[in-house]
Amino acid sequence: MAKALDAIKTDFYQTDEAVIVTLLVKNVKEEYLTVDVQDRKLTVNLKFPDVEEKVLQFNLLRAIIPESSTYKIMSTKVEIKLQKLEGYRWEKLEGALPENYAKPISSAPPLLFDKPPSYPTSKGTDWSAIEKEIIEEELKEKPQGEDGLNQLFQKIYGEGNDEVKKAMNKSFMESGGTVLSTNWKEISEKKVEIKPPDGMEYKKWDS
Template sequence: MAECDLGTQPKVQVKHDWYQTDAAVVITVLIKNVKADNLTVNFSQTCVQVDVKFPDQDDINIKFNLSHDVVPEQCSYKITPSKIEVKLKKSEGIRWAKLEGEEADLPKAIPIEVPQSSGPPAYPTSKKGKDWSVVEKEMKEAEAKEKPEGEEALNKLFQEIYGKGSDEVKRAMNKSYMESGGTVLSTNWNEISKDKVEVKPPDGMEWKKW
């Protein structure tokens, strides 16, 4: 692969354009009716040189000093009646800000590391430094400290007794509750197992079967 000739600039000014994809850069050189025998395109890692010979006019020599490296072995070109299309394979899948020249003065993208977390997501907030995992923990602790009252407290107590009780305790509670129509709840299996549990409505109330 020949390196770019850094000699004289072409006498004839030729228009060109370029565009890019994620993997390649395509340069379009607007020269009409170029024959393949009269065209030479040399690729190097940092430069492309296009030389066109004409029998009845000055030769055209164009060089492109690329802003990023390419892979010469994977570069190519083709001729159409109105132009020469040069396709360059990028060495890196990055976006070029310009075709030629150094890009050292351009700001580089800084990769952002996203920490992995097994907890709940940190939702956006107007206050900086808000840790939602701490907030969730505080809410759970507050709920645990809240003491139920009235019927809710009684039901919770019965649930704890039933959950921690032995099989006899559970049988006693089930039998007494069912046979008494929900008016008696006992944990003493020895007493409950002897006879059918009678209905015992609260004072001032009368039990009726519907």
């Protein structure tokens, strides 16, 4: 007969862009874990060998973006990053929304989870140690080269105001992808010229 898994302690903290749910459980392997992320619901299944399956469900306070959410397995915990649909601070992890809540439509590209926690949401946790650990892990995993550049552009777009986004869209489209500007005042009254890298020539493909 399979034995029962001990109770799993959970916690959460948040940044402006994400809510991070922490499950304090050791020695989890990829094949033991299933994470199902939906608009307002998080379900975690844990199945260790010879141990009864453990199912954790969280009815989230606000909507998140499932396709942009991720999880990470560490030696002493599982960390699940849920990207916020809105930039509001969550007073708690679970709960019902107010009756007058209207779900917004998100038009910005996916944001990146590259900031340490900006404020804790529970007591009795060493947040400075957690922040240091997150920064060290993200530095190790930070993408390089073209991937890193693309993520930087996504971050600028996601955090920019309307003029920054208009400038980036206009400059990229009119220059054939050779210019990316964030200065709307500078480019708003003229067409952005194509500027290929030094030593290269820009050519259109024939239809």
